[in-house]
Amino acid sequence: CGRPASRPDGLTSPPSMRGFRVKVKAIARQQVVTARPVETIVIAAQRMASRNVGSLVVIDDREVPVGIITDRDVALKVIGTGSDPATTTVEDVMSREPTAIDEEASLETVLGVMSRCGVRRLPVVGLNGELTSVVSLDDVHAQLVDILHSMSGLYAQQSPERYTQP
Numbered sequence: 001c002g003r004p005a006s007r008p009d010g011l012t013s014p015p016s017m018r019g020f021r022v023k024v025k026a027i028a029r030q031q032v033v034t035a036r037p038v039e040t041i042v043i044a045a046q047r048m049a050s051r052n053v054g055s056l057v058v059i060d061d062r063e064v065p066v067g068i069i070t071d072r073d074v075a076l077k078v079i080g081t082g083s084d085p086a087t088t089t090v091e092d093v094m095s096r097e098p099t100a101i102d103e104e105a106s107l108e109t110v111l112g113v114m115s116r117c118g119v120r121r122l123p124v125v126g127l128n129g130e131l132t133s134v135v136s137l138d139d140v141h142a143q144l145v146d147i148l149h150s151m152s153g154l155y156a157q158q159s160p161e162r163y164t165q166p
Contacts, residue, residue, distance in 0.1 A: 037091035
């Protein structure tokens with residue numbers, strides 16, 4: 001999907017988010033469930049089931065993300081087409097060249113990339129492109145709820161008459 005587009009004013013975050021500099025590495029899940037391109041769909045599906053996840057980040061020998069496979073991919077591209085999951089490989093059905101995000105990226109950059117690319121999960125990579133974690137829309141949502149909750153407490157302290165119940 002590509003790099004985040006720059007804004008005409010030179011800023012990368014929406015005006016309403018400029019004060020929040022939460023980095024993706026602070027909210028991303030460090031325990032990433034992965035697969036290798038040569039693994040069969042049976043192995044990948046069993047891993048998804050045993051780890052209770054709906055997707056696997058596909059990595060190469062250098063730990064660089066080369067794809068993503070979801071439970072939906074398995075259902076539609078393998079089961080739905082009558083392919084044999086015991087012989088079909090992850091590489092055969094994965095989404096290739098996933099958009100990844102740098103672990104130093106801000107929360108607003110993550111939101112922008114997810115929105116522009118129409119994805120709910122992003123592999124998070126380090127300096128050499130190696131997989132370090134994964135961030136989901138749910139992770140971002142939880143962080144935004146925490147931010148809004150903190151802000152409401154500040155507003156209540158500054159204007160208690162406005163935020164007290166009759």
